[in-house]
Amino acid sequence: MADDRMAEVFAAVRLGGVDSTAARQALEKLWNELGEHADALHRCVIAHHLADLQDEAADALRWDQRALAAVFGPGIPLDEGLRGFLPSLYLNLADSHRRVGEFEVARMQLAIARGHLDVLAADAYGALIRSRLRSVEAVLAAGSTERLPGS
Structure with missing residues (x-):
């Protein structure tokens, strides 16, 4: 069942706050079990969170790209x-491109993220994404490739 699978995904995501290695292993296992023809939302959420659990910027970028590809796969409404x-997917892509030193691509991804901010509510999550966007813009302007605190 899709709801059961999403419960497994969110359980693995929550594990990341306690044990990032275990969370990464659980999410990778789910990714492999689901395969490339799985529900787009499941694949997007798994890849999106796996990107955050990577130690290396290039690995995070690959997972960010997979998350976006899940959303825009063939035949996916x-x-x-x-x-x-x-907004979050493009923001994470921008940050990952910045971290690997691809500053122009990062600027483009930030512009796309900004263009999607209208879907965010005026709630805590929306405020978090907008704040993080400003943080990424600031470190990008400074030419930094360092990982942002809390990411």
């Missing part, structure tokens, strides 16, 4: 659930 991820 861009429903509200997936559309709501776009």
